Structure formats: C-alpha cells, structure tokens
Amino acid sequence: MTANKLENKGFQLMGISLPMFLILTAVVLFATYMGVLPKGMIGAFPLMMIIGAILNELGNRLPIVKDFLGGGAIIVIFGSAALVTYGVLPESSKEIMKNFMKGEGFLSFYIAALITGSILGMNRKLLISASVRYLPVILGGVIVSLGLTGLVGMVMGYGAKEAIFYVAIPIMGGGMGAGAVPLSQIFGQALNTDPTQMMSKMVPALALGNAMAIVVAGLLDRVGKKKVSLTGNGKLMKSQNAIKEEEQKTMKLDYKLMGIGILLSTTFFVWGKILAKFIPIHAYALMIISVAVVKVLGIIPEKYEKGAFQWFRFVMTNFTPALLVGIGVAYTDLNAVINSLSVIYVILVFTTVLGATIGSGFVGNLLGFYPIEASITGGLCMANMGGTGDVAVLSACNRMELMPFAQISSRIGGAFMLILATSLLSIFL
Template sequence: MSTTDDAMTMTSETLTIKKTSLKEKWWHIMDTWKVGIIPLPLFLLAGVLIAIDCLYGSLPSDIVVMVATLAFFGFACGEFGKRLPIVGKLGAAAICATFIPSAMVYYGLLPDTVVESTTRFYKSTNILYLYICCIIVGSIMSMNRDTLIQGFMRIFFPMLCGEIVGMLVGMGVGLSLGMEPFQIFFFIILPIMAGGVGEGAIPLSIGYAALLHMEQGVALGRILPMVMLGSLTAIIISGCLNQLGKRFPHLTGEGQLMPDRRNVDQPTASAPLFSAKTDVTTIAAGVLLAVLLYMIGMLGHKLIGLPAPVGMLFVAVLIKLVHGVSPRLLEGSQVVYKFFQTSVTYPILFAVGVAITPWQELLHAFTLNNLLVIVSTVSALVATGFVVGKKIGMHPIDVAIISCCQSGQGGTGDVAILTAGNRMSLMPFAQIATRIGGAINVSVSLLVLGNFLI
C-alpha cells in the first residue's frame, strides 16, 4: 500500500512538473519572443484579426483598431530594418518604418482598407502632435536646469554656422555639375533647410507661386521631393553618428548637449531614474501636463503666429526653470516620455509613411545631380555642427544630430532622425532647429527673392 501511495505521489508530482514546465515555456515565449515590443503570440493574433477585417472589406478607423493596426505594421517594418545587415545599425529601422509603407501604398501591396483607415485616422486625430508634445515635455522635464539653459543659449551658433557652410558647399557642388544657381539654391538647398512640409515646403510653394508666376502645385511638386531626400539623408547620417558615439564615447553625451557637471547620483536626461512613488495617477497627470502645454502653444499660434510646438517648448522650459511642477510630476512626465519613445515611435512612422509620404515624388527626384547636391549639403551642415559644437564645449555628436534635424521633414523627420540616432531626448532642440530655423530660412529667402531677384 505504501509503495502504491508513493507511486501515485510521484505520478502526481511528475504531472505537476510537466504542467508547470508547459506553462513556463509559454510564459517564456510571451516574455522573450517579441516583434518590437509586442510578444510574438499577440503579434500573430493582431495579424489574423487585421486580415479578417480586411477580408470583410471594412477596417474601422477608430482608435481601438488603429492602435493594433499601427503597432502591427509599424513594429514589423521597424524590426525588419533592425535586422538588416550593416545598415540595421545605421538607422534602417526608422527608414523602413517610414518608407516601406510608402512604397507598399504606391505599388498596391498594402490593402486599400488599411491605407484608407490609416490615412483617415492620422489626419483626423493629429496623433503626431500628441506624440511630439509628450516627447518634448518629458525630455525637458528630465533635463538639469543649468544644462537646459546652456544648451538653448549655445545651440544657435552651431546651427547658424552649419547652414552657412551647407549652403556654400551645396552651391559649389551644384555649380561644378553645371546646374543653374537659381535652381540649386531655391529648389534644392532651401527646401532642404525649410523646416519640413507644413512649415516649409507649403509656404515656399505659395511664395514661389506669387513671385515666380507659377502654379502652386507645380512648385510644391518640385520642392517636396527635395525635402524628403534631405530628410532621408539626415536619417542615415544620424544613424552613423549613433554608431560613432558607441565607438568613441567621449564624443557624446548620449542625449545631452552639454557636459553634465552634476553629482553622479543625480539622474541624467538619457537615463532618468523613476522612484516607486510614480503611480498611475502621476503618469496620467504627466500626460495632461503635456496636452495642456500644447494647448497653450496653440493659443500662442493664434495670437502671434508662433508654431504651437515651439510655443509649448518655451512654456515648458519656463516651467522647468522656475520649478513650476513638483518632482513627482516631473517623474510622471519622464515615464510618459519613455512610454511614447519606446511604444509609439514606429507606429507613428508607419502612419506617416502611409498618409503623407508620396513614394512617387521621391522616385522622380532621385537623379544623380540632385542626390550629390543634397548629400553634400546635409553632410557639410552636420560636419560643421560637429566641429563647432566641439569647439565651444558641447558634445559634438549630439550637436551634429541636432544639425541633422535642420534638414529634416518637419516633426515627422525629427522623430525619424532622433530614432535613428537613439537621441529622442534631444527633441526640444530638434524642434528649434526644424521650426524656428526653417521659418527664418523661408522668410529671409522669400524676402530676398521678392525684393532683389524679381
């Protein structure tokens, strides 16, 4: 009887071990096999559910379905880019997440229902601005006050030097190729540094239509591809700079422009420390803080015409400098920043690729002469930022990545460039480079065109 009891006990224990082992294997798959941040079983389930909706011909564009759709395609494209040999470490993930969807739309490889729903969702929700405002506020709240002040005071000089050298080099290369000076500057170099599409290419096309007596659509068609190619070049260079920083750590602050002279036990912008007090309500308050600051920026845009992200940026800096929020709320903002950086970037880039990145425009501008002028312009701009930043005591690689943003495709370009460079905490400075720098370039150039060349 005892032997039988022992055998039954051993059998029961064996079954328990087998059951536990099977459960642990499943948990192991859930925790370690991932596409981006998505556990593989959930990724496959999302793919099946999206496919079923597509087969029925109706993929809802509401936020619930779009969260799954953008996450599925965005992380799939990003993961593909990360796993590419060599270029996977040079920013290919951000490039693939943006331009593969654009190419799939153009060649008809993406279901029409996905394209329509994604485009409708992106344009109706302005989800990009929620992303940008949470990134800006979170990164500003993570910075040391002294570093923040010094960074904003010093960043303009490398930006100015970079633009001057970039323009001169681009003009020199274009002239050596036999291109017309007017064409080189106003239809290649200036669009690259105009600050993207909404704040750059469109105002330029309106100005050209009025001053050069051409159709705005024609002008935009010539400008937009240069903006895209300039941004693509900047993404690649930013990825290369990130690898350079890994090889030569003394050249980078890993997301900080200025050398950090604080005590070593204090958190840095690139590695914020979160205490156990950061609960869900604090994180929610951090989101609300970012949204309210953006609303203030929108109000400033209506009153004085300053772009809303820039107005929000200045208010956030002011709040940080005067200790306007508690340390606990600062931590909540940092958690929000980290969440959007890790979980929302690739879905956003996928939506951008589908909704507002015309693949055919990129192909039309892909000529050898255009490419040489664009690459030389952006490379000179970035190299100048690197050298000048080092000379004035800043981290040269981080300054150079901000210089990349001067030739980015607006807010979407900033996201892709900083993602490729793994420096999302530099978003506040990137917004200055893109929006303020672009606005100045467009205004001055149209003024010169209207008063001296026409």
C-alpha cells in the same frame, strides 16, 4: 494551446511571443481584408501597431539598412507607403489610417507628448548651461550647413532656396517625429500645400543624411586616432570644467502622473495654438519655446515634469512604429520620393552633412571644445535621425558617453530648426 505555450521565452515582437503575436495579427488582417476593420482609433491602432512592429523588426535586422540607413524607421515608412501604393492593403484600411493621422489628430497628439516630455525631462542645469556654451556649436553647424548647401544648390542649378528648405533644413531638423513631421506641417501651412508633398521631399534627405552622418562619424574616429590633439576621446570640453549632468532622481512609474503628463502635453499644444493667433510663428515652435521657458524658470513642480516625461517615454516606446506607419501611409508619396532621387540630390545631402561637421567643429574649437567631439555632437547628431540616429552615430565613433549632448542636439537643436524654418519661410517665401 495553453497560455504558457503561447507565452514562451523565444523570439518576440513588441514584447509578445511569436505564437501570440501571429494570432493577434491574423485577427486584425482578417478584419482588414473582410472590410470590417472599425473606423477611428479602435481600428487604426491595432493595424498600424502590427504593421509597424513587423516592418520595424525587419529593418533592424537587415545588415546595410540597420547600420547605415536608420534601421527600422526607414523600412516602416517606405514599407507601409509601398503597401498602400501598390494595393497590398485595401483602400478602406488606407482611409482609416489616413483619417486617424490627419482628421483625428494622432500626429499632433504624438508630437505634443514628444516635445513636452523630452524638454521637461531634461536636467534643468544642463539645459541652461547648454544654451550658453553648447548651442553656439549647434548654430555654427547649422549656418555652414545651410550656407554651403544653398551655394552648391545654386551652382548646380537646383536652386539655393530649394536646396536649403527641402534638403538642408529637414536633415538638420532633429529626425522624423520631432523634425520632418512638424516641418512638413509648417511648410504645408506656409506654402498652402499638402504636407504629403513636403514629407515626400524630406524623407529621402533624412535617410541619406542619416547614413552619411554615421559614415562620417566613423571617419572622424579614425582622424582622432591619427591627430590626437583634435579629440578628447569622448570628452567634449578641453577644460576640466566640463558640464556634467546631475544624477536624475528616479521616480517609480505612476499611472496618475502619466495622466498628468497627458494633460500637460495636450494643454501646451493648445497654448501654442492660442499664441499662434497673436504671434506670426507656427504653433509647434511657440509650444517648444513655452515648454523650454517653463522648464528653465522651474514653474512646474518636479513631480509633474516627471509625469510628462513618463508619458513621453510611454508614447515613444509604444506608439513610434505605429506613427511611422501613419507617416508612410498618409504623408509619403512613394512615387514622388523615387522621382526626387538624383546625383545632384545626393551631392546636396553630402554638403549638408559636411557643412554641419565643419561648422560645429570650428565654432566648438573656438569655445573650448575638442573639434572632433563638437563635430560629432553639434553637427552629426543634428544631421542624423533623432534618437536612433544618435545611438548609431555615437556607436560608429565609439563615443557613447556623449549621449547627453547628442540628445540636446536632437531635442533642443531640432526645436531650434523648427523655429528657424518658420522664420525663414516668413522672410523668403
């Protein structure tokens, strides 16, 4: 078989032609079941990337899953968890992936790239403007969401604190990679509990919350068609002085800049660890604050910011499915997830999404935003699963032009939830 036949223009996975991908998969799986898969990243990476690519493609093609349940991300997490829970993959491969995620720090490496690159890659003026006028909209959604969920949890016998910490906060936390994953670490450290248990409680809430956010977005679009005074049809602010994101100067992909991005992201992570020794806040939250301050003050040259952004994009594009496999294997107890689902749990998830919608719409209206657009961006884009959830929510309500504000909700709003969760844990637990 020639190289040209292997590399055809048909169906592809990870940008690789199907024949070539099947050959790579056969080699990796053969090593896995022979028990000769190397330990460490050299063995974990190919296995996690291949499993992630297959399950991600499956999830993005299943009708109900791709439209209402977060697509590939959910299938990768639960699918990989099922593979190890039911013994489809050998125990040795489970240990390799688990150690890569926890012992060798792949999880922290990914989070560092995500936080540093996403914040440094934002437009500075938009970041500053958003903190003044847009963040109160997010805050309104968070307060009503947490308060309503806590109240319903108390009335239904689930417990107010349990409903807030294990349902509302994970849903409003900014997705999986930047939300539930670091939250599970924060909760695990504060409660002296294995993060795996925390993750197993949070993942069902994320999936259901994402599905409900998409459905509510479609309903808000219909409401806007009947009550035209409530919507700007994609325009967020009622006045003509809407915040506009300046055109980002494009910069060619530069391998040296990506190297700088690696150094910046890992150094910011280390800096967060240093601050955590003196300030009683989790290192992730301190890292986020530090990156945001540096961005606002313009301390780092734009070229280096671009490097951090390019590295973040590389990591997110190539490593996210692999990371989700690691989350499924190392942090998701499938039996605990199944046992956590109940009618009360579903109701609490709904009240979280409903509270976010009402709170952000109300505050947004007071500050000169259209209520429906404020609810969509400040509420539903906080309650969905990060970037992929933003696309799904905005597609459902035909308002893709709101993506910059949706991204603020996912990035800055999600970062705020990490800080809020750290503070609430120190107060109530």
